[in-house]
Amino acid sequence: MQKLGDIFIATGLITEADLEKAMKEKNTSLSIAEVLITLGLTTDKAVAEALSTHLNLPLVELGGFTVESEVLEKFTSKLANKYMVFPLENTGKTIKLAMANPLDFDAIQAVEFKFACSVSPVISSYASIRSIIERYYGLEEDIEEIIKDARYDQGPELLEETPDPSLNILKREGQSSPIVRIVNKILQKAVKMNASDIHIEPQEKDVRIRYRVDGIMNEVMQLPKQMLNGMVSRIKITASLDIAERRLPQDGSFKMLLEGRAYEIRVSTLPTKFGEKVVMRLLNASNPTVWLDEIGFLPSAM
Template identity: 30%
Template sequence: MKSFGERIADALIEDGVLQPAQFDEAMAQQKTQGGRLLKILLDRQYVTELDMMVSLGRTLGAAPINLARVKVPAEVADLVPRDLARNHQLLPIAKLGNLLYVAMADPLNVLALDDVKQITQLEVVPLIATENMVAEAISSLDTQNSQQLDQIIRDENVEIEISEDQPLEEVDVTATDAGAAPVIRVANLMFASCVKDKASDIHLECYEKSLKLRYRVDGALYDYPAPPKSMQGALISRLKIMAHLDISERRLPQDGRIRIRMAGRDIDFRMSFLPTKYGEKVVGRILDKSALGGTVADLGLSPEQHKIFTSALNEPQGMILVTGPTGSGKTRTLYTALAEVNQPQYNIITVED
């Protein structure tokens, strides 16, 4: 029985783009040196990726797609996290009803198809694209995201204020032109895009040769364009300065707070710095005070839950435990409860760790 690579090679020969002698040479190299047959054909420049894409599509009964000529809507591409898209070499390009059309370098990758279906809850229609096409399309989307982040800063009146048991100190970091300090500009972009996308957390992680920036939106982490590895030390030091922490301490965990004023809203970032093998991991938890208003009726509780909760709030003594995963609304629930019992006859004290 012929292998998958041999079947595609036969299709390439039938299409007249690969000579039988070239196929024999590639097979001989595979037997002596190992490796994937299709990669050997590409490395020897016997065929192009486009040739292979067309023949592969004909063999598998899947349509080829030239991503260079397709404008992928950001809202469709964002249906699949970037790290998963890169790992599986795929990119969603269109959505029609409950069908999601996905360009893939390997449309036979069942694990990739299952992952996309599970994440999106849509039926996946695989299309064939080359590895380079998929990589370039993802890179282009990341570039567009970066440009959009620049525009966010221009559109919004973003001011960074440093606050931690000290008088507020206003810092002029609103400049976003090419002449601004790059590390200041990147920090601004991180905070502004996080607020704009209604994220609950920022995660900046250090790897051996790169940084990874992710935001938690609706309980799930999503990849965002990350700053270069060369900026790691300066960026982390900048964040520590803003949080009134010791920039020279890199061996012990540190916690602090940064306050942002964006479009008239005061937003707190609770910052944590944790030493790791390749640098300090930074996690920022966002507390948007403007989103903490409302009443118990606005919490989305069922009638029975609402009755139990309000009854517990009216008890003269006792304890209410609020638990849940990140971004589930614990802080908002507590603030709402405090607002509910905040009456002139009561004296309220909060004890926080």
């Protein structure tokens, strides 16, 4: 059976040294392709193109793709997110399946069992599949289900300060699939509620998530304390902050498309007694400038 790493070397996408470096960073929640992308050794698009060429499978861009509702009837957001796959067509006893990793036979078997038919895989990038999942499922995936997938350690928590996790561990936690999905859901929910700020606040035994809506702080959820480092690392990576620096405040920003609108998200981190606190300010970059005369001000008042 072919392996992703061997394919990437054969196509000239990476070197053996790159693969060795990625294998040292790999954990069970990420494929070798995702690790290579995370380390900056290749790109999402290049991975998809290499797999398409080597395996002689079609490369499909899902941006303008329309999927019939009956195709999605048996499919769930949990299945799509778990395996990074998405059903495109169901013809007779065959389902055309967009896959980021077409060598993931666990994914193929899960879909074949669910639909009682054979799978015809096509290649799509991770970003393309995440985008179409968000477009069709939105916030349907429940955060509780994502937490179950995270398989975090539920052992006793030490109250005294422990040594800083290594940079590699923080990177892995920040890029794990459940962590990425939870951070995305927190952002999406904030936009749905028209929140201006998101506060991620570590407490002694859990993590409190609060949104500022119309100037009022509202607690919207509590998450297990064990997820804090992963969430903070994910946000820091996205905002180009130093994930190894946990004792000093940091500021950064990133841009993201949420609910079809472009947002600039300003990030501030601050060390606290129970871990790093994160505040994110959501600025709708799609909003045009509104002039005073357009909101009812009389010329004499301007």
